[in-house]
Amino acid sequence: MKKHPLEEKWNTTAWDILSAIERGFRAQVDVKGKLAEWFLFQKLEQMQREGALQSVIWQDKDGQPDFVVPYAGREIKIECKNVRSPSQTKRPQGSARVELQKTRNNKKGEPTRGYKPEEFDVLAACLFNFTGKWEYLFVATRRLTRRPKPLERFLTIMQPVPLQPEGFWSYDLFNAFKDAIK
Template identity: 40%
Template sequence: MEEQLAGRAVPAIYNSRRKDIYAYLLDAFGRAGARVLYASQSNRSPHFFGLLLDNEERIGVLVYPYRLTKRVTKSRPADELRAELRNGGEAQWAERPLGRDIAGVDATVILLVDLQNDMIFGIDAQLYDPIPLGISAYVKDAQVNEVRATGWYVWEKEVRPGQRRDARSPSNLETIVGFRPDRIIDYVRLERRAALLGLDTPLRFAAAALIGAGNGGEPVRHVLEQEFDLSSQQILDVIRNAKRLSVAVRGGVAEIHLETLLNASSDVARVVPIDEDGRHDFDVTLTTGEFFRVECKNASPKQYANGDYKVELQKTRDPKGEPGGRLYSADAFDVTAACLFSATGRWEFRFALTASLPRDEHHPDKLAAMQHVDSNWAMRLSDLVRRPLAVGPGVDSVTT
């Protein structure tokens, strides 16, 4: 049941004994030049702070704070600092959604506070939502030294799946930002912008690095913002209100996530994007030497009655005078990559050999327009060379 904090509904509120961290955050906002207009109770977590900045801007911040300390143990490296993402007693440990402002005015941040070294580390609130309570987050001495030297340090960390949960990031990477307290407002702005624009790990890294380069906490205008003389939000509104633009952008975004996933895969040697009309999206070479022409398609948000995901596999334009012109030839590309974000809310993909997919009943040399993404589709591209897929109608056999 949602509880109220500062007049806002928050999925879960916990008793907190981190009063020293609460006091440190209040001091950090002051060191960053902000005036604290409102602060929720110190013994309840998360904490909400209403801030007035030196340019008369007002901003609300919902902070999930955790203590970062060095505890030498036999099972962990000696150069490591650890924060346990725990709220309340073990009986309350469960994956719970983060509190968020639906309007995007307030920011939600997850902060690892290192009181001994007088610095803070921010982890990606998008990747940790819902927050998996009871796990640990780690920072190295080398990264502490970088923050001490520069005041703002950004790096990517590999995310490995655990025994009970998948890796949080589709690219198996997450961006972490370490900073001195006087830059906490810069970090709050970064997280607010990342949430509004849905920045993935690579884009979040780029935005954080730009802030670190001295851009005053606000990334410079994108080339399209400059060219169109519109803000990023206005451009997004144009896209949202034009159906064709929206479809095209969703396709492009899926391709970016797929390229990121493939480049991060240890099984992939080379990824070449193909930006030409009438051709597939990527040429991909595996480390074993196999070569695939890959086409990326977005799955439908609606699933089939049996739970299978649904993907439309046809062209956007209908060539005149060509029967079944929107349908793809069975040899148009080697692999179909279905992006499941619309159905699952996660940037994950399933892969199938195109030759194995069902054909159109009227045009047996072409693929059926609608395809079931079922258990025969692979989780990784490299799995396609390790196991056969079920053979679709009109196909004699498939060799992998």
């Protein structure tokens, strides 16, 4: 059986890698975040193969959105986040939230790790932590709430996410694209 390149690079087995991840809460959160991006990337690539998208760029750089996709003469920036696990939220049954906070502080000395609305156009909220499925609801960033003054230039850290399409939230990525460019 052929080894995965990471097994070769780290001189270990997939079993050992997964066993190490299993023992680390933060590692599991990180891997689930990357899996959410991976499955969204596969969805975007499929849309590209079908001709619905011209191209897809998956970025893995601090301070950059996860994906960039040309649409209607613009580059649409997509940020992908997992909804918080039900055990991590003190909200009513059937209610989810996504945390919009960067891993690292802003290099310009901003007082927060928050996102500004202009940093991405569309949020892809992965519902796996609630549904057990790698499915997404999409919303234009302009529909997300902002923090109260004096930090209104930042998005609220905890954003509510419905568990099915509702209001401006949709399973259809193009609905969010169209709303983002209005």
